[in-house]
Amino acid sequence: QAQLEESGGGLVQAGGSLRxxxxxxxxxxxxxxxxxxxxxxxxxxxxxxxxxxxxxxxxYTDSVKGRFTISRDNDKSTVVLQMTSLKAEDTADYYCxxxxxxxxxxxxxxxxxxxxxxxxxxxxxx
Numbered sequence: 485q486a487q488l489e490e491s492g493g494g495l496v497q498a499g500g501s502l503r504x505x506x507x508x509x510x511x512x513x514x515x516x517x518x519x520x521x522x523x524x525x526x527x528x529x530x531x532x533x534x535x536x537x538x539x540x541x542x543x544y545t546d547s548v549k550g551r552f553t554i555s556r557d558n559d560k561s562t563v564v565l566q567m568t569s570l571k572a573e574d575t576a577d578y579y580c581x582x583x584x585x586x587x588x589x590x591x592x593x594x595x596x597x598x599x600x601x602x603x604x605x606x607x608x609x610x
Contacts, residue, residue: 486513486599488580493604496570500608504565506580506601513582514558516598519543519590520565522576522606531595532578533565534587543587547573570608579603 492504506518519534533554534543542554551570556563567574580601589595 486582488513488582488599488601490578490580490601490604492565493578493606495607495609498570498572498608498610500570501566501568502570502606503567504578504580504604504606506563506565508561508582508599513561513599515584516582517585517587517590518556518563518580518582519554519587520578521581522574522578524573524576527576529579531590534581534590535563536587541587543590545591567606570606572608572610574606575608576606577603578606 487509489507496502515537517534517536520532521529522532523529532545535554535556539556551568553566581597582599583597
């Protein structure tokens, strides 16, 4: 059984940057795709970014392309989401997730996620 522990997030002004980290403990997660979902108040949870276990394939939702960068270090069992040029619409609870599907399938309905983090709040003020 793996556990995902998130850190980072917080409050930042629009145009600023934040960094989210997701560290895995327990069962090795180096074979999983890992990424983040986010959920804003009154909205459905949506995938934000994910990275294949080899690190050579990624997914980004259109609204964050060019602003967010996901990376992973399997030796340290850590995945990082670097968020820049943040906008008010990025405000949400962000959840680290790990699953077996490749990144390009993370928008599919019925996607199976094996592990979830506890969630971190990101608030971007205008």
